[in-house]
Amino acid sequence: MAHVSIIGTGTMGQAIAAAVSRGGNTVELLGRADVGTPVTGEVVVLAVPYGAVADLVAQRGAELAGKIVVDITNPVDVETFDSLVVPADGSAAAEIATALPGSRVVKAFNTTFAATLSSGTVGALPTTVLIAGDDADAKSLLAGIVTAGGLRAIDAGSLGRAREMEALGFLQISLAAAEEIAWTGGFAVAA
């Protein structure tokens, strides 16, 4: 059984917490202001907006060492809604990995709207969590947590693929914002 800490009590944090619990794994759900409460999970999900990640990493960097850190962010430029705020050849995940050299950082959950984590479906297909990272064991452990929770998991490759996953997340958000798709739908994956 895995023990998972989730920092961030918004829609995504709650939906991920519920999925982890469904799978029989234990969850600690912390508010991002709970900086005095130590994280106890071997897996820590940073379920905060991209703009809040730098502070969180500065506050908790030391205690995240040795842990699997899950980046779920979509670093969309909310001023223009026309690009991401990370460098075009980088990603939020790459930035976080650089800031947390003692952690094993994986990218996941940024391509699945919260509603699809709760329902378990995207249209007529099962909700699939793409997982990118450079540590095979970390990806495998997270995939096990995800599948135990009734969702599908796919290994999306190295952490370099976070760049494409963030592009996908941005495109999906822009389609929903333009009402081309619903926030309960989005990109599904057919194996």
Add this chain to the structure above:
Amino acid sequence: MAHVSIIGTGTMGQAIAAAVSRGGNTVELLGRADVGTPVTGEVVVLAVPYGAVADLVAQRGAELAGKIVVDITNPVDVETFDSLVVPADGSAAAEIATALPGSRVVKAFNTTFAATLSSGTVGALPTTVLIAGDDADAKSLLAGIVTAGGLRAIDAGSLGRAREMEALGFLQISLAAAEEIAWTGGFAVAA
């Protein structure tokens, strides 16, 4: 009724030709070596690999002026399979639009494997063609051709979104190459 020229007789060119025909629109399918045959379509699909586009545009640029030009490429670096060969802040579609200032360039069909254009489904969901471009009429005309052919079409926004569509196309190809998904599956869109 629209008349569509497709340059490139590979798997994608054939699948797009079949979809156009299904919708009752007319198709002219040209080999990329048929440089002496003029294109007669108001819509011209460049169904050639990215590496062949520059030559094609150089050969046919003048006669493509005034037409809707559809870029379907995924400019994957086939040496490393780890990135695209276009600049990180650009796209193949942006390059083609720059090279063809007299054409209305749209990005489409790069996120749908050929098999899904033929079957009309991605898993249990209908095959959806994402269409990005800066000319609303051009996108609308192409969307009409696509939907007449039994597929779904979604307006993915400005031609700037081609960058994210190419990231999605690359990610999808890398998942299929790693056998995480089949070449008959991939990303579906739930509205």
